[in-house]
Amino acid sequence: MLKLAWDAYRGWAKRARVLQAEVGRWNLTALLCVAAAAAFGAFAALVPAPPDPWSVWASRFAGAAAVLSAIGAYLGREAVGQGVEPGWIYARAVAEGIKSECFRYAAMAGPYAGGGAAAAEALRRRLDELEKSAVDRQLVRADDPSPADGDRRTPPTGMSKDWYVTNRINEQIAWYRAAQEKNERAARGLRWIAIVSGLAAFAFGALGAAVAARFAPFIGAMTTVGAAVAAYGLGERRKALIASYAAMQRSLESILALDTVEPASLPDLVAATEDLLESEHKAWLPQMIATQRPPPTPQAAQG
Numbered sequence: 001m002l003k004l005a006w007d008a009y010r011g012w013a014k015r016a017r018v019l020q021a022e023v024g025r026w027n028l029t030a031l032l033c034v035a036a037a038a039a040f041g042a043f044a045a046l047v048p049a050p051p052d053p054w055s056v057w058a059s060r061f062a063g064a065a066a067v068l069s070a071i072g073a074y075l076g077r078e079a080v081g082q083g084v085e086p087g088w089i090y091a092r093a094v095a096e097g098i099k100s101e102c103f104r105y106a107a108m109a110g111p112y113a114g115g116g117a118a119a120a121e122a123l124r125r126r127l128d129e130l131e132k133s134a135v136d137r138q139l140v141r142a143d144d145p146s147p148a149d150g151d152r153r154t155p156p157t158g159m160s161k162d163w164y165v166t167n168r169i170n171e172q173i174a175w176y177r178a179a180q181e182k183n184e185r186a187a188r189g190l191r192w193i194a195i196v197s198g199l200a201a202f203a204f205g206a207l208g209a210a211v212a213a214r215f216a217p218f219i220g221a222m223t224t225v226g227a228a229v230a231a232y233g234l235g236e237r238r239k240a241l242i243a244s245y246a247a248m249q250r251s252l253e254s255i256l257a258l259d260t261v262e263p264a265s266l267p268d269l270v271a272a273t274e275d276l277l278e279s280e281h282k283a284w285l286p287q288m289i290a291t292q293r294p295p296p297t298p299q300a301a302q303g
Helices: 002-046 053-081 082-107 116-134 161-210 215-232 235-259 267-291
Strands: none
Touching: 002 053, 002 082, 002 116, 002 215, 082 116, 082 161, 116 267, 161 215, 161 267, 235 267
16 A cells, blocks of 8 residues: 555656646746847837838837737746646645655554554545545646656655654755755845846936937836846745745754654654644645746736
């Protein structure tokens, strides 16, 4: 039964990875379209008026800006409106929920105490419950069974406390630390992009006032690009995740520290750890849904 449950975890984790990659492609393409539309709109203002032979490019640039902004808005709406982004979030939540139940089952913790047929039936019911939340949203588990030589991450039969500490608690501490650092780097990058975009808009404004008014449209273009990048980078989501991941790292380290002072039994250690991880996952799901990327609009793209 444990192998069946672990293969279910692998399938939902794969579905989440596939959908997350798809969301990334949709939103990156939308971002590039919006940025290009802003640039074309600004360049259209630089084209000389008729009868200059280059005047024909004004309408071409303006047309390209309109088309690209519409494409960007459409792609952004598709990523959210068609359920791609919510899909990967729910698939990941189901995968993590099943993974947690696998560790509880291997440790015979909570409803799986005593093992045997009763524990196997309890795990089956729990899997059905977790998967139903995703199936009701028309999500399908991907096919990703464990390889023939096994998955080293699978909780072993007769799992020891040392194995759990090394392969679950310490692994999660390392994951949260790395995820926190990754989001901090991204947040710093977003701040620099906002600063550079603001300085560029200021520079174009100065050029427009002191040199030629034709530079003024680039103020809106740079503002649009900065706003689009900020939306793509999900700054508010990253700030929340940084705080959440740091707190989870400290909490897991506290569990290990308490276990050093007063060693707990394997079922008790697993129950405390998995309860903590489950609480984080339950908070993560609505937080991610609430901070989805807003689709760009043609008006914003045109500056």
